[in-house]
Amino acid sequence: MGGLSDTIDVLYVDSEADATGTVTSALEEAADGLAVETAPSIAEGVAQLSTGTVDCVVSEYELVDGTGLELLNAVREEYPALPFVLFTGDGDEAIASEAISAGVTEYVRKDGGASQYVTLANRIEETVTASTARRFKRVTSHDPLAILERIDDAFLALDDDWRVVYVNERARAVFGTPGEELLGNSLWETFDEATDTPFYDHYREAKATNEPRTIEEYFEPWDRWYREHIYPSENGLTVLFHDITEQKRRERRYRAVFENTYQFTGLLEPDGTLVEANETALEFGGLERADVVGKKMWEAAWFQHSEDTRERARDAVERAANGEFVRHKLPVQGADREAIIDFSVRPLTDERGTVTLLIPEGRDITELTERERALQRQRDRLDEFAGVVSHDLRNPLNVATGRLELAREECDSEHLDGIETALDRIDRITEDVLWLAREGRDIGSRDAVRLRDAVDDAWELVADGADGAELRYDDELASTTIEADDDRLQQLLENLLRNAIDHGGEDVTVTVGTTDRGFYLEDDGPGIPESRREDVFAGGYSTSDDGTGFGLRIVERIADAHGWDVRLGDGSDGARFDILCDVDSVHSVRN
Known part of the structure; x- marks a missing residue:
C-alpha cells in the first residue's frame, strides 16, 4: 500500500469507546502510514477538523448526537474536498444510496473479520491519494479559482527564483509571518535559518529532478516536525505541509515504552x-x-x-x-x-x-527460579535434619526418661529432679526445632477466631503451676476477632505467654489488649535490657536458664506466615510485644 505521503492523518468518529480502540489499533497495524485520532461525536469531530491536519474522516453510522450522514453534511459545508469514508455494520442499501448522494467518498461495510481493516486502510489511502493529486493539479495549473478555494493543508507556492507567489492562511499561521512580508520575497532570504537544513536540500532536489517528493523532517530552529509534499511545476514549486510535532512526540513515547x-x-x-x-x-x-x-x-x-x-x-x-x-x-x-x-x-x-x-x-525469571530451587534444596535439607532429630534424638531421650522413672522407684535422690528438668528442656528444644524445620513455613486455612478465647486457652496451658501469675484484658478484647489459622495463633500466644512467665516469674501480671493495627501482650516483669533488644527474635537466644531460645523465633515465623509483623514495644515496666496485622484481619464483633 502507499499513497503520495508516508503518513496519512485519519479522524475516526465513533461513540463506542471499545470499538474506537479496536479500529484505531487495527488501522495503524494494517498500514504503517496511517495515524488515527478519534472523536466520540459529531460536535467533537467537527471541532478537531479545525486543526487542519486531517487527511480523511472515517465515521460509524450511529453516533451519540446524530448519524454519520449528518457528520458528512457538516464536513462538506466546511471542507468540500476532504475524503469521507462511512464505515458501519448498520444500515442497508437505502442508507448506502443516501450516503453516496450526500457526497460520501467511500462506503465500507463491517463484516466482522480482520480483513475488513485492510480493506478500509486501502480505501483511505486511495481516496487521500486521489484527493491530493486533484489539489496538486488545480494548484500547479495556477487556476486562480483553484488557488482561492479553501485548502485543508498549509500551502505555499514558489516561482523559479524561489520567490513566494502564494501562501494561504494556514501557512501564514505556521510561519507566524504576515502575508505581505512573504509574497514576492525569496523563501531562503526570509527564512535564512532554513538554508542549512534538509528542507533546503529536498526543495532543490525536487526542482532539479522535476520529481514530487514527500518528506518528514525535524526543523531544529523551530523545534518542530513537518510532513511536506513537494510538487515541481513549469512555474516553480508548490508545497503542502502539516505540523506533525505532536504525532512524532506520541510515537516516540509509545516506542520508548515498547523498547525500554x-x-x-x-x-x-x-x-x-x-x-x-x-x-x-x-x-x-x-x-x-x-x-x-x-x-x-x-x-x-x-x-x-x-x-x-x-x-x-x-x-x-x-x-x-x-x-x-x-x-x-x-x-x-x-x-x-x-x-x-x-x-x-x-x-x-x-x-x-x-x-x-x-x-x-x-x-x-531465571534468577528467581534458581532461588526457588535453592530454597527447595534448603527445605529438603531441613526435612532431612528434622528426620534425624525426630529419630536419632528422640529414641535416646525416651530411653533416658524411662530409666529416670525406674531410678525413682529404686531410690530417692535430689539429683533425679535435676535430670528430669534437663530432659524436659531437651524435649522442649526438640519440639521447637522440629516445628521450625517442618511446620514453620506455612499456615492452614484462616477463620475468624475470638481473640480472648484464644488467649484464655493458651493461658490455661502455660500458667499451670504458676498460681501467682495473673492475666488481664482491656475492654475491647472480648469483642475482637482475628482472621487466623487457629492452631498457629494458639502457638504464637502460648510462646508469648510462656516467655512472660519464664522471665517475669510466677507472680507476673500479663495484660493483653487491642490497638488500631492489631493487639499486644505486656508483662510487668524485669523487661529486656536495651543492649539485648535486637537479639530477642534470634533463634537460640534466651536469658532464662529454662528457656529454649526458640520461643520468640517461632512467634516471628507464625506472624510472618500470616503476613503480620511482630515488634518489641515499649512497656511501662516489663516487656511488651505488638502484633501488627493487616487492617482487615482485626475487627470488632457485635454480640
Whole structure:
C-alpha cells in the first residue's frame, strides 16, 4: 500500500469507546502510514477538523448526537474536498444510496473479520491519494479559482527564483509571518535559518529532478516536525505541509515504552506471524528485526530450546487466537545463554469479540527460579535434619526418661529432679526445632477466631503451676476477632505467654489488649535490657536458664506466615510485644 505521503492523518468518529480502540489499533497495524485520532461525536469531530491536519474522516453510522450522514453534511459545508469514508455494520442499501448522494467518498461495510481493516486502510489511502493529486493539479495549473478555494493543508507556492507567489492562511499561521512580508520575497532570504537544513536540500532536489517528493523532517530552529509534499511545476514549486510535532512526540513515547521495558515484548497476527519485537527480545536472541518479522513466533530462534518449548509456544498462540489469555513458565534460547521466562500471550479483540492482534510477553525469571530451587534444596535439607532429630534424638531421650522413672522407684535422690528438668528442656528444644524445620513455613486455612478465647486457652496451658501469675484484658478484647489459622495463633500466644512467665516469674501480671493495627501482650516483669533488644527474635537466644531460645523465633515465623509483623514495644515496666496485622484481619464483633 502507499499513497503520495508516508503518513496519512485519519479522524475516526465513533461513540463506542471499545470499538474506537479496536479500529484505531487495527488501522495503524494494517498500514504503517496511517495515524488515527478519534472523536466520540459529531460536535467533537467537527471541532478537531479545525486543526487542519486531517487527511480523511472515517465515521460509524450511529453516533451519540446524530448519524454519520449528518457528520458528512457538516464536513462538506466546511471542507468540500476532504475524503469521507462511512464505515458501519448498520444500515442497508437505502442508507448506502443516501450516503453516496450526500457526497460520501467511500462506503465500507463491517463484516466482522480482520480483513475488513485492510480493506478500509486501502480505501483511505486511495481516496487521500486521489484527493491530493486533484489539489496538486488545480494548484500547479495556477487556476486562480483553484488557488482561492479553501485548502485543508498549509500551502505555499514558489516561482523559479524561489520567490513566494502564494501562501494561504494556514501557512501564514505556521510561519507566524504576515502575508505581505512573504509574497514576492525569496523563501531562503526570509527564512535564512532554513538554508542549512534538509528542507533546503529536498526543495532543490525536487526542482532539479522535476520529481514530487514527500518528506518528514525535524526543523531544529523551530523545534518542530513537518510532513511536506513537494510538487515541481513549469512555474516553480508548490508545497503542502502539516505540523506533525505532536504525532512524532506520541510515537516516540509509545516506542520508548515498547523498547525500554525490561520484558520481552512483541506483536503477532492471530495466526502467530511476528509483526514486531522489541529490542530487549532481539538483544537476548542476538537477532535483527529482519530475522524474525514475518515468521511464525515458535519458529524464531528464542523457541529452539527444545521441541517441547516450540510446541508449548505454538499451543499458547493458538489458544490466545481463540480469545484465551495463556501463561507458561517456559525455557527459551538466547544468543549466549538459556533462560526461564514467565511467558504469556494476550489477545486483543474488536467490538465483535474477534481477535485482531496478539501480544506475547516474557519476563526473565531465571534468577528467581534458581532461588526457588535453592530454597527447595534448603527445605529438603531441613526435612532431612528434622528426620534425624525426630529419630536419632528422640529414641535416646525416651530411653533416658524411662530409666529416670525406674531410678525413682529404686531410690530417692535430689539429683533425679535435676535430670528430669534437663530432659524436659531437651524435649522442649526438640519440639521447637522440629516445628521450625517442618511446620514453620506455612499456615492452614484462616477463620475468624475470638481473640480472648484464644488467649484464655493458651493461658490455661502455660500458667499451670504458676498460681501467682495473673492475666488481664482491656475492654475491647472480648469483642475482637482475628482472621487466623487457629492452631498457629494458639502457638504464637502460648510462646508469648510462656516467655512472660519464664522471665517475669510466677507472680507476673500479663495484660493483653487491642490497638488500631492489631493487639499486644505486656508483662510487668524485669523487661529486656536495651543492649539485648535486637537479639530477642534470634533463634537460640534466651536469658532464662529454662528457656529454649526458640520461643520468640517461632512467634516471628507464625506472624510472618500470616503476613503480620511482630515488634518489641515499649512497656511501662516489663516487656511488651505488638502484633501488627493487616487492617482487615482485626475487627470488632457485635454480640
